[in-house]
Amino acid sequence: MLPTPPSWQPASTATFFIKVCLDQQPIYRSFLKTYGEIIADMGGWDVYCAICGSTFNSRLSVDSDDETDLTYSGEVIGESDLQWLQTLRALGLSTDSPEERKSFITGQGVYDDHGMISVAPGDDPHVPIDERGQMPLWSAYHDPTYEVNPIVFPFHEVCYKDILLSCFKYEKINTDVIYAICEESREDQLPRLMLDYGNPGPPYEQYWECRKGEEVTRISTQQK
């Protein structure tokens, strides 16, 4: 009997469903093809910065008139205060690289939803690019298709420059070590590292939750 697609989809449910289909190959592969679009229509999910634990997307609610607690107050924060959240870079590993150093840091990019990110190669020569100058598709933290997308650890560009590099006094950092720490701290199917980011930290829900009173925690270190 064919499995039934989930009616509600946190990241883990859709991923589980995809994995079931792939494990039952080949018969379910065609089924997955059919229902893949349905799963995609069920909505995406947020992934979180490996450094600060916050969201990347612009699905944040700022509303001065909303009297519920599930929005940021427009009297405290504006849309422009949240722009920094959308620019990310990512730490990855190129296992095929002949170099001793296998890790790389991409250029700027954005979160595309469904666990995928789009980034420019940037200026790190270790970023893997094929003969056509193309990069692979990157999955943040884990590959929801269980197929071929390499994983990367995403972070806000601001967090990279103002927190990570600053911690190392802007000296050259060993990204292989940072990657190994991230790899040790991730858990399959979770869109975050299992670190204590404090409160508010990355939720276990589908999306980041906006709550009144927490506006200041979404303002970048460059603005505080």
Ligand SMILES: [Zn+2]
């Ligand atoms: Zn961050």
